[in-house]
Amino acid sequence: xxxxxxxHRYALAAALVHLRRSPxxxxxxxxxVAIALALPFAGLTLLDNVRPMSEQLSVxxxxxxxxxxxxxxxxxxxxxxxLRQTVxxxxxxxxxxxxxxxxxxxxxxxxxxxxxxxxxxTLGENPLPDSYVxxxxxxxxxxxxxxxxxxxxxxxxxxxxxxVQVDSAWVKRLAALxxxxxxxxxxxxxxLGTVVVAVIFNTIRLQVxxxxxxxxxxxxxGATDSFIHRPFYYTGALLGLCAGGVALGAxxxxxxxxxxxxxxxxxxxxxxxxxxxxxxxxxxxLLALSAGLGLIGALLSVQRHLSRLN
Amino acid sequence: MIEFHNVSKHYGADTTALxxxxxxxxxxxxxxxxxxxxxxxxxxxxxxxxMERPSAGQVIVNGQDIARIKPAAVPFLRRNLGLIFQQQxxxxxxxxxxxxxxxxxxxxxxxxxxxxxxxxxxxKVGLLDRANAQPLALSGGEQQRVSIARAIVNRPxxxxxxxxxxxxxxxxxxxxLDALKAFHSVGVTCLISSHDEQMLDAxxxxxxxxxxxLEVAA
Numbered sequence: 327x328x329x330x331x332x333x334h335r336y337a338l339a340a341a342l343v344h345l346r347r348s349p350x351x352x353x354x355x356x357x358x359v360a361i362a363l364a365l366p367f368a369g370l371t372l373l374d375n376v377r378p379m380s381e382q383l384s385v386x387x388x389x390x391x392x393x394x395x396x397x398x399x400x401x402x403x404x405x406x407x408x409l410r411q412t413v414x415x416x417x418x419x420x421x422x423x424x425x426x427x428x429x430x431x432x433x434x435x436x437x438x439x440x441x442x443x444x445x446x447x448t449l450g451e452n453p454l455p456d457s458y459v460x461x462x463x464x465x466x467x468x469x470x471x472x473x474x475x476x477x478x479x480x481x482x483x484x485x486x487x488x489x490v491q492v493d494s495a496w497v498k499r500l501a502a503l504x505x506x507x508x509x510x511x512x513x514x515x516x517x518l519g520t521v522v523v524a525v526i527f528n529t530i531r532l533q534v535x536x537x538x539x540x541x542x543x544x545x546x547x548g549a550t551d552s553f554i555h556r557p558f559y560y561t562g563a564l565l566g567l568c569a570g571g572v573a574l575g576a577x578x579x580x581x582x583x584x585x586x587x588x589x590x591x592x593x594x595x596x597x598x599x600x601x602x603x604x605x606x607x608x609x610x611x612l613l614a615l616s617a618g619l620g621l622i623g624a625l626l627s628v629q630r631h632l633s634r635l636n
Numbered sequence: 637m638i639e640f641h642n643v644s645k646h647y648g649a650d651t652t653a654l655x656x657x658x659x660x661x662x663x664x665x666x667x668x669x670x671x672x673x674x675x676x677x678x679x680x681x682x683x684x685x686x687m688e689r690p691s692a693g694q695v696i697v698n699g700q701d702i703a704r705i706k707p708a709a710v711p712f713l714r715r716n717l718g719l720i721f722q723q724q725x726x727x728x729x730x731x732x733x734x735x736x737x738x739x740x741x742x743x744x745x746x747x748x749x750x751x752x753x754x755x756x757x758x759x760k761v762g763l764l765d766r767a768n769a770q771p772l773a774l775s776g777g778e779q780q781r782v783s784i785a786r787a788i789v790n791r792p793x794x795x796x797x798x799x800x801x802x803x804x805x806x807x808x809x810x811x812x813l814d815a816l817k818a819f820h821s822v823g824v825t826c827l828i829s830s831h832d833e834q835m836l837d838a839x840x841x842x843x844x845x846x847x848x849x850l851e852v853a854a
Contacts, residue, residue, distance in 0.1 A: 329744040336741060347729070543725050546685070547786070548715035549742035550708070 337556035341564060344533065344557065352565070355529050359569035360576065362522050363616055366515035367604075368577045373508060374608070375601045389474065391458040391481055392489040401486055402426070402456040408484050409458060416477045423461040429454045455488060519619055522569070526562050526623025533558060534631040541635055551632070558628045559621055566620020570613045578603045637663040637794065637825055638684055643693035645679055645848075653679040655848040657693070661827060663793070666820040669829040670836055671845035677829035680845070681796045684827070685717055686710045698793065715743060718787030718824075722799035724779045726771040732782045733758065733767040739790045757785040761815050777808025784815050788824070795819060797828040801835060809835070 345352045391409065393402050406424055413422045427435075432454045437443040460481075462474070474492050482490045534541070544554050585600050592599040604612070638661040645654040654676045661667050669677040682688040683695050686702050695702040700713060726735050736757055740750035758764045761781040763774075771779055780800055787795055797816060801809035813835055820826045828835075836842050844851035 332746060333744055336747075539725070540727050540729075543727060544738065544742060545711070546687075546714065546719050546725075547739040547742060548711045548713075548790070550711045553711075553742050 333553065334556065337553075338560050340557040341560035344537070345561065345564065351529075355525065355565055356569045356572055359522050359525050359565060359616075359620075360572035362518045362525070363569055363573035364576050366511060366518055367573050367612060368580070369507075369511040369514065370608075370612075371577055371581070371601065371604055373504070373511060374604055376504065388492075389460040389462070389478055389481065390491040391460065391487055392491070393456045393458075393486050394488040395455050397456065397486040399428070399456070405458070405484065405486055409460065409481065412480050412484070413460065413462070413477065416480055417462065417473050425459045425461070427457045427459065429456050432457060522566065522616075522619045523623040523626070526565055526620050527627040529565065530558050530562055530624045530627035531631050533561060534627070534635075538635065541632065545635075555628045555632065558632075559624045562620040562622075562624025562627075563617045564620070566623070567613060567617040569620070570616025573616070574604075574609055574612060637661055637665075637698065638827070639694070639696040640680075640683075641694040641696075643683070643690045643695055645676075645683070645688060646691045652848050654683075654690075657848075657850055659843060659850065661825060663825055664820075664823050666817070666826045666840060667828070668836055668839040668842045669827065669845060670831070670842050671851070672831075674847070675845040676848040677845055678798050679848075681798050681827060681829060684794070684796055685719055686713055711742075715739075715790055716793045718784075718790065718792040718795040720780070720783050720787045720795065720797035720800045722802045724771075724783040726779055726782055726786075728771050730770075731768050732763065732771055732774065732785075735771065735782060736785045736789050739786060743790065754785070754789055757789040758782070760788070760818070761785045762811070775808065777804050777811060780804060780808070780812050781815060784812065784819075788819055792824065794825045794827070797826065799829055799831070801830060801832050806834075813838075 391405075393405070403426060406426060409424050410422070413424070429452050433446065433452045436454070437446055460477075462477075478490045478492055481487060541554055581601050581603060588599060588601060603609075640657045640659045643654055643657045644652065646652050657676075657680065669680060671677055679688055683690060683702055684697050686697075686705055690703050697713065698716060700709070705713065726732070727738070733751065733754055736754035737747075737750040740753055741747070745753075755764060755767060758767055761784050763778060763781055763785065766774065766778065771782065774782065784797075784800070787797075795816065800816070801812050804812065809832060816826055816828060830836060
């Protein structure tokens with residue numbers, strides 16, 4: 327164990343010595359790799375901020391039924407029976423939940439959630455109608471779209487119903503858009519990850535060429551392949567790690583001016599949305615991933631170029 | 637300790653470096669390899685260090701068959717050999733002390749232990765006071781003595797020296813030879829290839845090679 331630790335310490339020290347000898351080249355490589363990493367890191371930060379918002383929105387099929395303003399309360403409440411019958415006849419969903427929201431409660435909820443309490447108070451009378459929300463369990467399959475539309479049409483024909491709104495459609499569109507973005511980010515990350523591996527592959531190739539004599543002498547005095555390879559692995563991993571750190575730092579710095587603009591924009595919608603940096607655990611994961619990419623680049627380069635010296 | 641049994645080495649169809657060589661070097665012997673350039677001296681030494689494999693025949697070093705040795709075992713074979721080259725092959729980006737420490741560090745010795753033994757090795761070749769100098773600041777003879785220190789720092793059983801006194805003046809060559817003899821006197825087996833007639837005159841055993849063939853084994 328001591329020997330293992332000592333040899334790794336030696337390899338790390340050797341890697342640092344070689345990096346210190348050409349700090350300009352090392353910093354330039356860090357910059358190149360960091361630029362390649364910054365783009366997917368920024369995308370990930372954006373998705374990480376948008377994801378909680380999209381998760382809060384229900385993607386279960388919901389139908390909002392708004393009644394006519396002049397519908398008496400008794401008739402409005404009695405409509406629940408008709409709604410349940412229609413649901414049973416159309417989609418036979420015993421799990422369907424039908425929730426009645428009186429117009430007074432709807433107004434209170436709007437005041438609480440929108441932050442427009444002052445504006446709403448000035449209206450004098452409640453502009454909202456009584457409403458029902460139908461939460462349907464039976465539509466969680468691929469054919470749901472058509473069934474929901476058919477049900478909405480039937481409900482629209484019931485007496486006292488003013489408007490019927492299928493609430494899940496835009497949420498589904500948002501979820502689908504986020505999935506597309508996630509996939510695009512994954513492809514971008516894979517492409518730029520390949521770029522990172524290629525850059526580090528080339529950096530290590532140049533180092534092997536520079537240290538050719540040292541490698542040959544080391545072989546002649548009894549150095550094992552692992553002993554010779556290890557400093558290059560550390561160089562690759564260090565390069566990836568430093569570049570990952572720079573990329574994360576750059577993304578975090580970029581969030582500050584971006585947040586100023588977003589705050590201004592969000593204020594117009596009475597919101598306080600801000601882009602937050604990734605949580606420490608995710609940052610740690612990305613740093614480990616960057617170091618891993620560096621290690622892969624070094625491994626491939628060392629396997630290819632040092633085998634030629636044998 | 638070292639055995640060659642009908643060893644030949646060919647490079648392609650046209651070039652033969654060694655032809656049907658059979659010889660034995662016992663433990664603790666001091667053997668000189670003589671012969672003109674291209675006689676096969678370097679190839680013979682390289683085979684002992686597993687830098688070359690025989691095309692035919694068998695080379696046995698410390699009981700290991702060089703033709704069959706696995707690549708992973710080669711470094712451990714070389715740790716028992718001290719290699720000295722005509723071009724000293726010192727690493728010019730570090731001090732001579734660091735050069736001499738390297739064979740110990742590759743075996744996993746601690747830095748303190750490596751430094752202590754490297755200083756002792758440099759002392760034996762008379763260069764302790766130049767420990768922190770860079771190789772290029774030394775004369776050719778001094779560089780060769782550093783390479784001897786590097787070769788013996790691991791306390792090898794065998795020293796293989798390929799033309800160690802070539803390009804050196806008489807005084808430097810004598811110092812190098814004295815250093816090698818000193819290690820032989822403590823039981824280290826030495827194989828030295830040389831053109832140097834004065835060196836050969838002082839030898840107990842000289843193996844002459846010509847065009848890859850053994851001429852005389854004295």
